[in-house]
Amino acid sequence: MEKMRNYFRQSLARQFVALVTSFLFIFVIGSASLFSYQSSLTTSFEQKKEQIETKMKYAQEIERAFNQAFSDARGYLAFNRKEFKLSIFREQENVQTALDALELAATTKDDTQYILKARQFANYYFGTLVPQAIEAFENGNIQKVLSLSENGGTASIEQFQFQMKTYKNKLTEQLDREFQQLRDDQTKAQTAFILFIFTILTILITIARIMMKKIGRPLNALAVVAEKIAKDEQVVYDMRETTNREDEIGKLATAFKKMLTSIQEKEESLMAHNEELMAQQDELEFQQAELEQALETMQAREQQLKRRNDFINGLSNSLDKQEVLNSIVMHMARVMEADRGMIVLMNDEKTHATFGLSEYGVEQFLTYIYNGLHQRLFEQKKPFMLKREVAASEKGYHEETMFVHDVFLPVLSNENDVQAILVFSRFGGPFSDEDIQEYVGLTKQISISLQKIALYEQSERARETVQHILNTVQEGIHFVDQNGNSMIVNKQMVALLQKQSIAELEGASYERWVRDLVEQSDAGEKLCDYLRAIIFNGDEEREPFVYHLPQKRKVIQVYAKPLYRNGERQGTVFVHRDITKEFEVDQMKSEFVSTVSHELRTPLSSVLGFTELMLTKELKPERQKKYLTTIYQEAKRLTALINDFLDVQRMESGKQTYDKKYEDVVAIIESVIETQKVNTTIHQFHVQKETNKTTVLGDRDKLAQVFTNLISNAIKYSPEGGNITVRIYERGNRLCVDVQDEGLGIPEEAIPNLFTKFYRVDNSDRRRIGGTGLGLAIVKEIVKAHEGEVSVTSELKKGSTFTVSLPLVVMANTGDDERETDEKQAHAHVIIVEDDENLAALLEAELKDSGFRVKLVKEGKEAIELIQKEKPDAVVLDIMLEEHDTSGWDVLKALKQNEELAHIPIIISSALEEREKGMALGANSYLVKPYQPSQLSKTILQMLLNKERQGEIFVPLNEEAN
């Protein structure tokens, strides 16, 4: 027992657990007994209720059976029906059975009494009353029946009925009583249970309070002590009572006491230490204040340095002038803490940058740059400061008087010239002398920077110039350094490598540009070797290298020159020259030489061969003659070949001169036919002239050559003979000549090459037909020189038609729209002085067509006489008059000296290009031969119209002009 108490005393937790356990135990017991009592109450009630209900059931059955019997008896007596009588006795049995059952269930005195009375009544009713009544009834003694009823029969029945009812009521009351009893008992039990709970709780609270007191008080005491210690109050606490305890509180108190003692001991040493620390802290705080001050100074300086740094960075960040100026203004303003500022370069463009200034202000400043305050800078070359009142426009919303400080700073070059000026304004306060000294230092930086930019711009310009020069060179120029890397290229080189821009090629590595070049060219490794040998092996004596660019169809020759500076090799300059033309010319030349040599060797072979035979062999005279004829023909062929060949050469090289005059094509053709007729007997010639305009401007001999070649071809290539038709017609201001034969025809595939030198149609029918293969090439060249065209259509075995078209000489049109001028011209009289009959006729026709009256004269003297006689409205004058020694110049002079004739307008028509001289001598117009005749009419007409405006009147004629 003592042990157990110790067990609990040592631990509050154990005590608490025991307390809670016992409470729970008592609570469970109480609840269980309440529950069992309640259930017993309910069971007992249920039993009684069942008993009473059983009794009730039987009582009701008895009542029902009696009542049935009563009504049956009455029914029988009233209606005399047998079944009622039977029913009466059946009900008697029911009553007996119910009474027996009820007797078994009877529990109270009331029950027993009721059963007794019921039996008595049953005996009376069934045993006496009913039999008597029935007997009397059956005997017809109704009187007796009635008397029976009146003499107690009915009364006893009614009395019994009442008893039955009373019993039933008693049963009901008993049930109610039992139920009431049950409720009362239950209420009592519940009340008892609540009381029981309440009692337990009270006990529990009491015990808890005692326990709390036991735990709380010493804890509280400890807390108070701890708090006091925390508050650093002196405490004396007697804890003997608590420390004596064996439970947790006891242990805690003991530990607390130990701690307290220890704290008190330590506190003293801490106090001493603390004092020491306090002293140290004072020292530290003093030092910190000093440091903070130093830091502030440092930060300010750092800020300033940063601004200066930004300023310097801004100077060196870019080589773009404007960018640098912007940076200068911005950073200077920051360094100076200025509100606005500006820098202006003293160059031609007055390049400038501003900060915080309006456009108008800038413009004004620039306009008066040599008149303003800053003029002082140019004179003194020293910075200065100004204090001035702020102008209204600058003040914004401030009302009071404000002052602004302006600083003017010169940027001096090495030569002490003012290179740029800086102006900065500050609203905040004046600038100190130290400040300004500092700014002067910065302007030196600016000066250096500006000079650097100037140098850069200069070198950039020089570089651009060099690049421009390189780009104007026709050759691709490419400079590579010692490592073969691409350094400088020009536009042509870029195009050669099919690159987009110079930048793409400049700086390209050796491998890259060589690869590009080799890919483009057809020379491959050979070109690579060539470049490598020059760049890396310094092989300076290499011959130029030629390669092809198949894509561009170009032939390029590249040569290299090493570049030395101070005797040290810097790299190599490659020059890529487009020699496509030279190359093609070369190739054509060698092809041509080969063809010509072949063409020449054939007749030469014959000449030599037959001559040799004749020299070395004894030959019969007829064979000798045959050989000689052959030699002669072959020699002639050789001559023709050489002539044709020389012609073609001269024409192709543009060295052929054409003596162009107005020629009638028909006359030329007819004379050619006359000559050609001799060579054939099997051909018929026809000339069809379908137009009258057959004059062209051309070289008679060369045109004759054209038609000779065409007509002789027609003869040669129609070996069977036939018609050769020459048709002359006009097509859209061009004169066309068809030469048509009925010969072999030309295969279609040969037509495109027909006019090529030495081209011979490869056809067995033609091989015996001789020729140089140059005839049509010559035709083509001559026609081309006459601004004409030659074409051919042909059908095999049917013949060919060659068509030459030449520009017709244009005559002024005389349509309705020119009627008015026609009439004026009709009156005008023109004398033409011209010794070339063809030309004279042509001009006459032209002027007549245009409506002038015309007279022709060949010689100078004759002309002067005629003019004097006729006084024409205009004179057309040739200068080179062959027949006599009076030249056109003489005629002109003579006319101008004669007052009567001096006003007549003179148009010089000459092959000489001496316009100045003619005009000086008084000619009105100068036409250089050959010219289109229409031009002459126009010139004369223009001249006459001008004259009319000057006051002279022409009377129109009424006759038709044409």
Add this chain to the structure above:
Amino acid sequence: MAKILLAEDEEVLRMLVVDTLEDEGHDIDEACDGEEALELIKQNDYDLILLDYMMPIYTGLEVIQQVRQMPDKKHVKIMMLSAKSQQADQQRVLDAGADYFMAKPYSPLELVQRIEAILHGEDA
């Protein structure tokens, strides 16, 4: 006497060679172009064929190439007569299968001497 074919498009030159060789007693066939030459070569067995280089239809070179394709004509002797006398042209002709080459203009007597040598197996 030998049977010889001459293919040459220039009539005058044909006359020169034919006259010269007939004087020497040879039997000469004439062809005016490559096609005709090939026909004659197919139909006849010639001791020697003289070919001009520049001929219509087939050039001398083409004729040689075709002849050398024929099974029974692999060894027929062919001489090329050409105005193209450069070394490279000559080599091309010999590579194509010609046995001999003579440049134009040639001397008829020299040609006769050369042909005699060939026919007697003296010209290698």
